[in-house]
Amino acid sequence: MKQKAVLIAPLIAILFLSGCLPTSIIDDVLLVEAEGVDYLGNEKVMGTITMPNYVENPNPGSAGAGLPTTASMLRHLSGVTYDGKSLVDRFQQSGQMPIRVGKIRLMLFNTAMAKKGLYKQIDLRNRDPDSPRDMNFAVVEGSCRKLLTSADYQTQIPVARYIQDMIEQNTEQNYPESTMESFMYAYYGDYMDPFLPIIRKQGDHIAMHGLALFKNDKYVMRLSENRVFTFKMLFQKFNQGVYDYEFAPNKHIAFKNVHTDVNYKVKNGNSAAPDIYASVNVSAQVRQAYPKSLSKASSPVMEKKLNRHMAKQSAQLVRRFQRKGIDPLQLGQHVRSYTRNFDGKSWPERYANARFHCKVDVTIKQTGISE
Template sequence: MKNNISVMVIIGIMFLTGCAETYSVEDRAIIRVAGYDFVDEDRLKATVAVPQYGRGESSGTPTEKFQSAVDHSVKEAHENIQRKLSKPISIGKLELSLFNEELAKNGLKNMIDFLGRDPIIGRNILLSVVKGETQGLIEAKYSESETTSKYITGLIKQNINQSNFPETNLHKFLYAYYADGMDPFLPLIKRTDSQVEIDGIAFFDGAKMVHSLPYSEAFNFKIMKQDFNRGTKGIKYKEEHIVLENIGSRVTYHVIDGIEHPKFLLDIKIKGFINEVQNINLMLNGPVIKSMEKDFEKSLQAQCIEMIERFQELKIDPLGLGNDLKNRREHFDLKKWEDVYPTVPVDVKIDVEIIETGITS
């Protein structure tokens, strides 16, 4: 009796493997980058790059084929692309999703739903807004050694990890999109002839893009948004131009007073190296460095406060001040907060400490 059952179980398990379809890599069109362009109020155009892997042992980058299709929703557009392909589409390896500026300004609601709902999509993928057409950006050839998706993903990732761009990915976007008192932001990229560059930061009010900042202000935004230890910032010092290399910036949000009349203080501490001074005659000694620190503090503070005031005018809250208030004071009321947000006093205190000045004095 017992033996019979175990035989049955083993047979059952053997057949179980046949229950699901198997996919082999060669038989799928694996899409790593997808772009979406605005067509009209309720239609969008999807563009994907499909890598073509050769039969032989040829190493190097696969060539890519590009397809696009117009339809009402993302899934339908993908379906239309499928009509033009010999292999079924797989979006499990998607690592970059691009939207053109016009689409972003009209709202990314259905994109957000698609990316959040499909279990096959990873949470660490990058999203980005593109100035101009995404189709042209995806279809252009940039590098002999990299596919377009790898190129743009690398571009954004290294700017996040090594430079001035604040951290972003699908999870962070969804987090800010759904959170009370917080609005999302995305990188804004553009194509210039044979290359792509980060142009700035796109800010959203809910799902709609409403504002953008040039890349030169990304450093200021990043020191207010998160702790990090990379990035450079240049300012005018007297007649010269000096550059501070950030080696560790820490930001603390303080909420002052109660929920009725909240005040905020952003306490930012930056440690840095001076690594470029555009006047060889300037001696970097104690008093000079002290006054440099003062100048950095002053100019950074002014720029940061100005940026926050712009956010307040536009009623967007990419820093998540509302979210912070909600976490620190009881009885948070979203409606009330949205009313008071444009007039809430926000102060920024910056403390710059220049600890080294390089290997020449």
């Protein structure tokens, strides 16, 4: 009898106490989709959150029980708070339902915020187990609030999903990956600096606008859109990127890369001026060319031109990074992995003097179906 009581008592306790667990029933919470932070100065920020606005399809009969549909929910909230404050907590008081952050897709910072430094925001996100690691970060030229709350977009899709879809499809092409995970990796990792895509509102739509390069947590340099391909080429192997090359004034050739890979080799890693050798292989499929500029016979000539041009651009790019003292390409990591007893302390000074040798080998695989 006593044994049974010992067995049954916890079961009963579980049964009755389980009602006390806080639940987040999916349609009884407001799921934050995007957060935007605009810097106002003096450690004050303007925070904006958006929530999805699911419109029920006008299917007759499906809207039973006379309950309000989600279409009539709150769509966005904004307000002033201090830097590093959890926006979900800040706006909880104005939520008609509990606001939850677990499905957030997008975190936006305006350029002023990014220039001021993101370390409080990074800490906030990194500490919170509810933050999905694959959410996208981005820097906004202009105001995040305007971007997120504008009603004049062409699309009816919630703006957070619009932006995330845009960033994601660009990530599959010219832009390097910029999720929270990759950002945190570069931010917390040694001998590397993070980067984020820049987006901006252009009239009634939103567009990618190059890469924001960070020094630690501060936005210091903008990489224009036509350099992003070169950057990604040096950063990782990828495909489906498109590169436009103006080989003579007003004469363009554009190719899609079928495959690109990059290999690094390092010599004299602990010397004052380490030698970094990058060899890049590009398999290209020509998408567009100036008429009569390219034929089967002339493609080796064009390949050579491209080789020289891209190597030059890469070297320029690295030179600019060295001058700014930032390392978004994670060259320091490559040097470290090639060097026994790597001297990390003196690396920042030696990085500026490092010699970057780049060799690009473009192979034109295809010139299109007609000559």
